Each structure stands twice: as C-alpha cells, then as structure tokens.
Amino acid sequence: MRQKNFGLLLYLAQKCGLNNKCETSTIELSHEFNCSQQTISRKLRELQESGFIERNPSFAGTELMLTQKSASLIKNHVNQLQKVLSSNANALNLTGKVSSGLGEGNYYMSLPQYIKQFEKNLGFKPFPGTLNFKTNQFELEEFSKKLPLIEIKGFKDKKRTFGGLKCFKVRLQNYDDLALIIPNRSSHKSNTGELIAPDYLREKFKLKNGSRIKITA
Numbered sequence: 105m106r107q108k109n110f111g112l113l114l115y116l117a118q119k120c121g122l123n124n125k126c127e128t129s130t131i132e133l134s135h136e137f138n139c140s141q142q143t144i145s146r147k148l149r150e151l152q153e154s155g156f157i158e159r160n161p162s163f164a165g166t167e168l169m170l171t172q173k174s175a176s177l178i179k180n181h182v183n184q185l186q187k188v189l190s191s192n193a194n195a196l197n198l199t200g201k202v203s204s205g206l207g208e209g210n211y212y213m214s215l216p217q218y219i220k221q222f223e224k225n226l227g228f229k230p231f232p233g234t235l236n237f238k239t240n241q242f243e244l245e246e247f248s249k250k251l252p253l254i255e256i257k258g259f260k261d262k263k264r265t266f267g268g269l270k271c272f273k274v275r276l277q278n279y280d281d282l283a284l285i286i287p288n289r290s291s292h293k294s295n296t297g298e299l300i301a302p303d304y305l306r307e308k309f310k311l312k313n314g315s316r317i318k319i320t321a
Contacts, residue, residue: 129165
C-alpha cells in the first residue's frame with residue numbers, strides 16, 4: 105500500500121477495530137488529519153480499491169470496515185516493531201577483556217568514606233579491589249549514558265582530597281550485586297572499565313587476564 109495512507113489505516117483500526125464496522129465522515133477525518141475532505145475522499149478510495157477497507161454510505165456519512173488484508177498488514181507491522189524493540193533492549197550490553205589494574209582498587213575500596221556511600225547507594229559493601237577490563241572507549245561512554253547514574257561524592261582528609269565516582273548498576277551473567285564505576289579523576293586510560301561487587305569477581309567467575317566478559321543492564 106502507499107505509505108502515506110498507512111497512518112489513516114491505523115487510525116481507522118483504532119476507531120473501528122480489526123473486525124468491526126464503524127461510522128465516520130470525511131469531515132471528521134479531514135479535521136483529524138488536518139487536510140481537505142477531497143484528500144480524505146481520495147485516500148479512502150485508494151484504500152478501498154487496494155482491498156484494505158470496505159465502505160458504504162450511511163446516515164453519519166460513511167460506514168467502514170477493515171478487511172483481512174488490513175489486519176494482516178497491521179499485525180505484520182506490530183511483529184516487526186516488537187522485534188526492533190526486543191533487539192534494542194537486548195543490545196544494552198558492554199563487552200571487554202579482563203586486565204590488570206594499577207593495584208589501587210584495594211586501597212580505595214577500603215576507605216570508610218567510600219564504603220558508607222556504597223552500602224547506602226548500591227546496597228552492598230564492595231570487595232577491597234576492582235575488576236578491570238579493557239573495552240571500546242566509545243561503547244563504554246554510550247553504555248553508561250543509558251544507565252541511571254548513582255553518584256558517590258568525593259571527600260577530604262587531613263592529607264589529601266579524594267575524588268567522586270560515577271556508579272551504574274549492572275549485571276554479569278545472573279549476578280546483579282555489581283556496579284560499573286567511573287572515577288571523576290582516574291589514572292586509567294579512557295578505554296578501561298572497573299567493576300565492584302561484594303565478591304572477588306576473578307575467583308567467583310574464574311577469570312584471568314584476557315578473559316572475555318559481557319556486562320548488561
């Protein structure tokens with residue numbers, strides 16, 4: 105069918121249903137679509153000639169009913185949209201390879217000022233260390249943009265200032281006590297991600313440097 109008539113067909117499906125008759129008029133439809141009655145008359149004629157609707161004169165103006173051809177077309181479009189939406193939902197993931205860190209995670213994850221915020225905002229006390237992984241910088245940025253942000257605030261002690269963190273709740277396989285962290289200040293390269301969890305992830309998932317991981321939202 106002509107693509108420009110599909111919007112009218114969907115409107116008629118909402119108004120009439122797929123198997124019922126309904127009454128309308130070219131005046132009503134022209135107001136709905138902000139066009140002339142002549143344009144609506146032409147569109148209805150094209151839909152009828154193409155076998156998508158049946159119509160007869162009525163007291164209100166026009167009695168319409170969608171044909172099985174219309175029902176099949178609309179259901180096919182719904183199936184295609186569901187596939188697109190399902191694909192987009194499943195696409196929210198990030199892959200990478202486990203790598204060695206700089207050995208700083210143990211220290212930072214043990215600081216009480218951080219631990220208190222992690223327990224409050226993430227719901228767990230992290231293992232003293234992070235799981236580092238190399239990934240695509242652009243994909244890491246795009247992945248994190250789509251997730252709810254949990255902020256961990258920085259703080260000061262008598263000797264130095266500790267920066268804040270951006271945290272994002274994620275999953276690894278069926279394990280969901282997990283967070284992707286991105287420090288506001290970091291000595292890591294921008295293609296490096298860090299994961300924290302209450303467990304020692306390398307041991308729990310039998311990971312070593314070079315192991316491929318896939319985290320999801």
